[in-house]
Amino acid sequence: MTKREFLSELEKMALPTICSLQGSEQLKDLGWWDSLQSVDFVLMVEQKFGAVIDGEAVSQAKTVDDLINFAAPYLHEN
Amino acid sequence: MTRAQIAAIDYYLPEAVLTNEELAQLYPDWPAAVVKEKTGIEGRHIAAADETAADMATKAAQQLFERHACLPADIDFLLLCTQSPDYFLPTSACVIQHRLGLPKTCGAFDFNLGCSGFVYGLAVSRALVENGLASNVLLLTADTYSKFIHPMDRSVRTLFGDAATATVIRGVESDSADPLIGPFVFGTDGSGANLLIVPAGGLRLPASPETAAAESDGKGNTRSKQNLFMNGPAILTFSMKAVPALVEKLLVESGVTRDDIDAFVFHQANKMMLDVLRRQCRIPPERFVVDLADKGNTVGSTIPIALADGFRDGSIKPKSRTMLLGFGVGLSWAGTLAVMPDSL
Secondary structure (H helix, E strand, O other): OEHHHHHHHHHHHHOOOOOOOOOOOEHHHHOOOOHHHHHHHHHHHHHHHOOOOOHHHHHOOOEHHHHHHHHHHHOEOO | OEEEEEEEEEEEOOOEEEEHHHHHHHOOOOOHHHHHHHHOOOEEEEOOOOOOHHHHHHHHHHHHHHHOOOOHHHOOEEEEEOOOOOOOOOOHHHHHHHHHOOOOOOEEEEEOOOOOHHHHHHHHHHHHHHOOOOOEEEEEEEEOHHHOOOOOOHHHHOOEOOEEEEEEEEEEEOOOOOOOEEEEEEEEOHHHHHHEEOOOOOOOOOOOOOOOOOEEOOOOOEEOOOOOEEOHHHHHHHHHHHHHHHHHHHHHHHOOOHHHOOEEEEOOOOHHHHHHHHHHOOOOHHHEOOOOOOOOEOHHHHHHHHHHHHHHHOOOOOOOEEEEEEEEOOOEEEEEEEEOOOOO
C-alpha cells in the first residue's frame, strides 16, 4: 500500500464527510476525527497490515502525518 | 474428590433502558445506526438514582434463591466484585450478607476488579471449595459505571450498562482428573492504570470543586476528573496483545485444543473488539458467544450474563466445556475453563 492509498483509507473513515487529505492537517481541525475514529484507526491498521500499534500513542496524535507514521513501516513508495 | 463447579447463575438488570436513539439526540454526529454497527449495542440498562450496585447484587441473589434449590442458609461464603461500593467502609458484602439473611457463620468480602473480576472470583471460589473452607460460595458481580459517566462523554456512555449477577459455586464429587473450573491464567499490568480510571473521589485525589469541573477532551467528549475516563485505542491495543496470548497459554496449561472448547465466552466489551479478538484467536463464530446488544458492556457481569443467556437459549449446552476470559481495567486479565452443570 502506498502513502496515497493509505490516505484514501483515512478518507473512507471520514465518510460521510468528503475530504482530500494531504498529511499536514491537524486532527482537531478535521471535524470527523473523534474518539470512535481513533479506535477505528487502530483496527484499520491491524486489518490492513496485521500490526498491533500503540493505541495510547494514537490517542496523542496531532496530525494526519502522525497517523501515517504508524503505518509507515508497511507502506511503499509506488 | 470434591471439585468446585458453577451450579447456578442469575442476573438483574435495572429497569431504565438508554437507547441509541436517545443518545443520538445528544450526539448528532453519532447516529443510532452507527453506534449499533460499531459497538453492537442497541440499549443499556441504567440504575436508578437511588439504586446502588449493592442493591442490584442483592436483587440478583434474591432471584437466584427464588428460582433454584439453593437456600440462603446453604451459603457459607459471599464474594462481591464491584468498583462502585456503597461506602468506603464497611464492605458492601457485609451489608449484603445481612440483607440476604445469610448465616452469620458466612465469610464475606468485596474485591475491586472490573471486567476480569468474574474469572478472579471463580478462582477464589474454587480455592475456598476445594480446600474445604466453603461448600457453597455466592459470587456476586455488580457495577453502576453509569454513575461515573458524564452525560456528554459519548466515548463511554455508548458502551457501558449497569447490571448485577449472582453465581453459586458448589462442591461436587467428581472422579474426573480434570477440574470442573480451571486451570487459571492470570495477568496484571498496573502501568496501564490510567487508561481506564475515575481519577478523583478516592483518597489519592479527593473530590473538590476543581475535580468536579468538566472540560472537553477535544474529541467530542466532556468529562471531569470525577468521571470515568477510558483511553479507547489504548485499551483496544492492550486487549489485542493480552487476549490472544491468554488463549494460547490457557490451551497449553489445560492440554486441550480449540476444538475441545464448546463455547468461548469473552468479556463482552463491544462488537468491534470482539470481532478482532475472535479473528486473532482463530475461533469459529458459531462457538464464539456475543451477547451485548440489549445490555452493553456490564463490566464484571458480562461473562455470567452470557453464560446464563447461552444456557437459556441453548447455545451453551449442559456439561459443555467453556473458555471464560476477562480483561480490562487495572490493567487486569484472567482466563479459565469451566464445565457447565446439567442445569443452571
